[in-house]
Amino acid sequence: MARLAGVSQATVSLVFSDGGGAHRVSEATRERVRDAARTLGYRPHAAGRQLRLGRTSLVLLAVPNILGPFFARVLAGAHEEAGAHGLAVVVSSGWSSATLARATTTSQFDGLLVCSPDDSQLGELPESTPVVFLDSDPAHARGAARRLTVGLDVAGGMRAAVEHLASLGHRRIGHLRSTLSAHTFRARQAGFEEAARGLEVVEAGVALNDGLPAARAAARSLLDRPDRPHAVVCDDDVVAAGLYRAAAELGLRIPEDVSVVGMDDIAAAALLTPPLTTVDLPGELLGRRGVAALAALLAGGPAVEPEPLPTALVVRGSTATAR
Template sequence: MPPSEAGPAAAPTPPKRPTGRDVARLAGVSQATVSLVFSGSDAGHRVSEATRERIREAARSLGYRPQAAGRQLRLGRSGMILLAVPNLLGPFFGRVLTGVHEEAGKHGLAVVVSSGWGSATLADAAATSRFDGLLVCSPDDSQLGDLPPDTPAVFLDADPAVNRGRPTVELDVAGGMREAVEHLAALGHRRIGHLRSTHSAYTFRVRQAAFEHATRDFEVVELGVSLNEGRQAAFEAAHRLLGGPDRPRAVVCDDDVVASGLYQAAAELGLRIPADVSVVGIDNIPVAELLAPPLTTVDLPGEELGRAGVTALAALLRGEPAPEVAPLATTLVLRSSTDPAGEPS
C-alpha cells in the first residue's frame, strides 16, 4: 500500500508501570514483605531496617509509587503528617523541614508544613484525621493545649514536662548558651550584653535561665526583642544597647537573625565587629557565614532534630513505642566575630 494510503500509525505502547512484584524481585524479598513495608504495618513482623532500606532503594530505582488511595482505604490513613512551626520564614525551621522531608520519604510519608497554629487548630486537624500524625516544633505557650489522646504526636525542641507523656526530642540549648558565654569569658569579657527573645516559648526560657546562670558573676546588660517583628526590631534594640557611652563590649544574641540586626546597628554607629564589640549568635543559619565578619554562633542541629522527630512519629504509626533520644548536642562554631576584651577604641 502506498504511504499516502496507510492508516493512522499505531499509538505507542505506554511504559509498564512498576509493581510491588517488580520491587520484590529486585530486592530479593516476598511481595508480602514489600506490602508490609509500604503500608507501614510491618510492626511485629520483624522486618529489619536493612531489609526495609533495600526495598525502598529498589522502589526508587524502579520509580515505583505505592497506591496511596488504596492504602488509605485499607488502613484509614492519609499518608500525610503535619509539621507545625512558629514561623515559616524562620531560617532555622527550614533546616528542620529539610530533615523532616529526608526522613519522611524513607517511611512513605508526605509532609505538610504549617505556621502559627494554636492548640485548638492543631486539635481540629488531628481529630478530623487529615493527618496521620503531628510534629510540633518549638511550640509557644498557645500550642500546648490538649490534643486528642489517640493522636500520634511528637514534640520537637519543647518541654517534655508539659507534653503529657508524648515523645519529645530536645536540643541542648542550655549547653549551647553556656558555651557561648564561656567563650566570651575566656576572651576576658566580664560585661556582657544580651539581646533576648521575648517569645513565650520553652526554648527561650531555657536559653534565658542558662544565660543567667553562666553570667552570675558578670555584669549584664539585657534588652528584649520580639522575634515576630524580625530584624528591624533587633536593629532598634541593638541600637539602644550599643548607643550609650557605657555599652557592653560583648553581646550574646538569642538567634542569628537578631545578630544580623546588631551588625546593622553597629555599622550605623561606626562600631567595628569584633574590634569594638564581640558578637555571638545562636542557630547557625546560612546567613551566619555571609555576615562580615562571619558570625561565631551556636549550631542547633535542625536537620537532625527533624529526622529524629519523624523516626519517633513513624514508630508510633507502626504501633511501636517511640525510641528515647538524648538531647541533641549543640556546637559552638568559631568564626571571626569575637576578640579579646580590651579598652574601647
C-alpha cells in the first residue's frame, strides 16, 4: 500500500492511527493513502489497534430492565451517539455490583454507562474506570475524577403533573409510586409531595419490575376504594397502562371518572384510548449525552457536570376538569 501511495510505511501507519497522529500528515497525502487502501481492499485490523492502544472501543450500558420501554429509548440514543465517537454499546440488564466490578476489571469495556441504578446495585467501582451515571444520584460521581452524572429533572416533571391536575380542579390525588430504592423514584416522590401540599393524597406502591400485572393490581386497590381519587399520577407509563386496565374492569371511564397522568412518554402512551397525558423524559437525548460525556472522559477531558435535562408535560386526552 505504501508503494502504491508513494509514501513510507510510517506515513500509512499515521493515517490509520487512532492515537491522533493523522493530523501530522497533509490532507492530500491522507487521501492518497486512503485511495490506495480502497484499491487494495485494505481494512485496518481492529484487534491490532485495540492491542496497541489498550482499548476495546466497547462501552457497557447497564439498565435495570431491558424490557422497559424507556430504557429502549436510552439505548437508541446511546447507539446513535456511539458511532460518532468510534464506540459500540453493549447493553446489560438485571446487573449487580459484582457484574459491574467484573466488567471494569477484565478490560472488556473502556467505560460504563449506568442508568437509573438501584442503590444496592452499585457497590465499589474501580476509580480507574470512566463511569457516567444516567438519571442517578449526583453523589455517586461527586469528587471523582473519572465520574459524571447526566441527570433528568424528574422532580420538575412530577411537579408539573400534579400541578396540571390541581389546575383542573382535582383536590384528591392518587399516586401509584414505585417501591424501588432508586434515586429517580425518590426524586419523583419528592416532586409529588412538594406539589401536592394542601391536597388530599392517596398512595399505593407498585413493584415496577413485575410489569403490567403488578401495576393493574395496585391500580385496582386504589380505584376500588369507597373514597377513590378522581385523578391519579403514575410513576411511569406502564403503570398508567395498568390503571387503564383496572379502570375498565371496574366500569370507570377515563377521563370522565378518573383522570390519569403517566411519566416517560413511551411510544404506546399516544396509542392508549384515550391517549395518555404524560411527562416526556427525553430518553434518547439522555443516552446521547451520556455517551458524549463518556467519550470526553475516555479522551482525557475534564469531568464537567452537565445541567439536568429538562422534562415536559404532554397533555393528551386522559385528563379532564374535576366534576
